Amino acid sequence: MSAGIFIIAVSLFSTSARCAINWTATPFNPPSVPLAIRSPYLSAWLPQWADTGGSLSGNWPRFWQGDTLGWAGFVNVDGESYNFLGAPSVPNTGFNTAVQHALQWTSTQSMFNMTAGPVNLTVTFLSPIEPSNLINQSVPFSYMSVQAVSNDGDGHSVQVYSDISAEWVSGTDSSLVNWTTAAQGDTVIHKVQLQQQTLFDDSGDRIQQGAAYYATGDSANMTFQTGQDVVVRGQFINHGVLLNTQDTDFRAISDDWPVFAFAHDLGTVPASGESDIVVFSVGHARDPVINYTLGLGRSQQRHPYFLCQYPTVEDAIQAFAGDYTNALTRANALDAQIHDDASAISSNYSAIVALVLRQTFGAIEFSISTGSDGQYNDSDVTVFLKEISSDGDTSTTDVIFPAWPTFLYTNPLIGKQLLLPLFEYQATGEYPNKTAAHDLGHYPQAPGYPLGNDESMPIEECGNMLIMTLSYTQRTNDTSLVTSYYGLLDQWAQYLVANTLIPGDQLSTNDIAGPLANQTNLAIKGIIGIQAMSEMAALAGNTSAAANYSGIASSYVSQWLELATASDGQHLTLAYGNDSSYGITYNMYADKLLGTNIIPQSVFDMQSTWYENNHNAYGVPLDTRHLYVMTAWEMLTAAMVNTAARNLLIDAIYAFSSSGLNHYAYSDWFDTTTGIVEGNCGGAATLCFRARPIAGAHLALLALPND
Known part of the structure; x- marks a missing residue:
């Protein structure tokens, strides 16, 4: 498909998506709107259906894998009730439905503008991203705020529920x-x-531990009630106030559907001016959070990081709820910074980055240990990542790798804390393989693999660990990972020296495509990993090892180019010797990220031209075996090609994201000809690739070093 046809196709799909909604969406109407996303177990989204749209009023929020999350909202205006959140049915009430007329979202917020009779509502969902304050980032709570303003020049009595x-x-x-x-x-x-x-116990991707919390500020104008859904909601709809009573008939979730409600009386909203802001805080917390192996049959229960500052979860909630104004100010500043940085590349790129940031941070949890005295050890902070939706593994190395640009850009320390559990476990000597581990177990268990029976991706994971460790060290000048784990790093580099130039029949991170021998893209990751080891050896003062590794990497690149370039000199192959094959060589991104410059610029130029001439409506296929692609790999590729190819790939991801063809929490795996999400999304969620942290790769351009 030519570039001209590509542009037309994008335009047509965008127009089709706009026809499905009757509100203004800025920057576009996404597949699913992020509402409250702060951890693997606090992940609430509003699906956007192709035929009916997905207004905040009239649709239930859902957990990332599709479970309904009952979250309802009403506003009473002069005695008339309007539903603004959820899809409740309340017999014998005759409430109205607020009309949504605008949606706007940023990296941290989703804002809905709605009309409820003579007042307009602004409903804002804020999931703070706090890379400069990791205790704040570790608090697993999110905000919803509601503000009313008169739209007819008269004052109105308003209550919010x-x-x-x-x-x-x-x-x-x-x-x-x-x-x-x-x-x-x-x-x-x-x-x-x-x-x-x-x-x-993570069952169906829902944790069988801890508690959900709903909180709001106390005042003389606030009332609360717990009880059956239709009773509590009916009480507010009919009277504008709750009874301050508690239902103590504990029962099943679907047995008279118990709900947990608050109402605020805003008094009279003036004819001109806005009402006070009503703030609700929602979250899910547990303690302990992770069961982590210490090797040799020992394990450690690790605790939420925020507990080193707050004595209880409730104390943390109180502080969080009272910090809304400051949290909003910080969020606005972060939104503006990311928008400005990404918009310098393109407006489409800025929109994509904003859509995926909450989901990337929502896959990680910060943990601390306790000392022998039982006190929290706030000098021992580690971060664990859940491989959301693809298989639920703990701290998967080749999932951390694509997410890495987000953490490198926002705060490299988070990257170090993500790598530490992997390093510390393998340093115990319990893991028997000489290559880097794939993961640590099934989330939130991290027992490791004393039998070495984790998924086998030896070149992939060794290359990933070496590349990420050097990139962290370069960005921070902190050599502690290199000096503390030099033996492991050297061991992995030696494996690459022996195996990466002519890769055996191995899996790469795209394990859905199956194993393949002589993979061009896999080989170059290992070669860059060897060069990364050269630079780390130099940092450790081992000049002879540095020179040796650098010489090997240089020799391997020359041989790799001979083996991997098609005979017509037009592109790199998927596998050596197969001229009819090709693939996205996204692993070359690491050469740009590290500034190792071992790949000639002519190779990047050749690949840029190839992508420009070989793409479909929604991008370049992952390789010649399939028509699908993953947005993470396209974005890593966009970060290393020429401007024309870069914009083509970014615009293809934008077209997929804004097409209106999908309604899942942002999925990264799709068909490049149809834009339809791959996997059994209607059945097993593990095959759908929804809400995955690898979307962090979308910040690949922002993570590149400044010239």
Whole structure:
């Protein structure tokens, strides 16, 4: 398909998507709107359906894998009730539906503008991203705020209501739950949890441990109530106030659907001017968070990082709820910084980056250990990542790698804390393989693999660890990873020296495509990894090893070019010797990220031209075996090619993202001809690739070193 046809196709698909909604969406209407995303177990989205759209009023938010999350909102205006959140049915009330007329989202916020009769509402969902304050980042809570303004020049009596259901703790509606409501200082907190809990049990991607929380500020104008959904909602709709009563008939989630509600009376909203802002805080927390191996049959229960500052979860909630104004200011500053940096590349790129940032941070959790005295050890901070949706592994090395640009750009220390659990485990000597581990177990368990039976991707993972370690060290001048784990790094580099130039029948990170021998793209990752080891050896003062590794890498690149270039000299092959094959050589990105410059610029130029001439409506296929691609690999590629090819790849991802063809929490795996998400999205969520942290690769251009 020519570039001209490509542009037309994008335009047509964008127009089709716009026809499905009746509100203004800025920058575009995404497949699913992020609402509250702060951890692997706090991940609420609003799907956008191709035929009907997905207004905030009239649709239930959903967990990333599709479970309904009961989250309802009403506003009473002069005695008339309007639903602005969720799709509740409340018999014998006759409430109205607020009309959504605008949606705008940034890296941290999703803002809905709605009309409820004579007042307009602004409903803002803020999931703070706090890379400069990691204790704040570790708090697994999110905000929803509501503000009203008159739209007819008259004053109006306004009350605001919201509740969550017990669906926030389990996707199994027959599960038994209990709950409490209590004040914590100037905050009132609903807490709901499973009656029977199992530590570290992730069932259906829902944790069977901890509690969901819903909180708001206490005042004389705030009322609360817990009880059956239709009873509590009906009370507010009919009276504009709740009863300050607690239902203590603990039961199953679907047994008279218990909900946990708050209402605020805003008094009279003036004819001109805005009402006070009503703030609700929602979250899911547990302690401990991770069961981590110490090797040799020992394990360690690790705790939420924020508990080193706050004595209890409730204390953290109170501080979080009271910090909304400051959190919003910080979020606006981060949004502006990212928007400015990304817009310098293109407006389409800025939109893509904004869509994926919350989802990337939402896959990680910060943990601390306790000392022998039982006190939290805040000098031992590590970060664990859940491989959301593809298989749920803990700290998967080749998932951290594509997410790496986001952490390198926002705060490289997070990257170090992500690598530490992998390094520390393999340094125990329990892991028997001489290559880097694929992962640490199934989230939130991290038992390691004493039998060495993790998924086998030896070149992939050795290259990833060497590249990420050097990039962190370069960006921070902190050589602690190099000096502490030099033996492991050297061991992995030696494996690459022996195996990467002529790769055996191995898996790469694209394991869905199966193993393949002599993979061009896999080989170059290993070669760059060898060069990375050369530079780390130099940092460690081992000049002879540095020279040796550098010489090997240089020799291998020359041989690789001979083996991997098609006979017509027009492109690199997917596998050596197969001129009819090709693939996206996204691993070459590491050469640009590290500034190792071992690949001639002519190779980047050759690949740029090839991509420009060989693409479909939604991008360049991953390789000649399939028509699909993953956005992460396209974006890594966009960060290393010429401007024309870069814009082509970015615009293809934008076209997929804005097409209106999908309604899942942002999925990165799709067909380049149809734009349809791959995998069994209607069945097993593990095959759908939704809400994955590899979307962090979309910040690949921002992570490149400044010239």
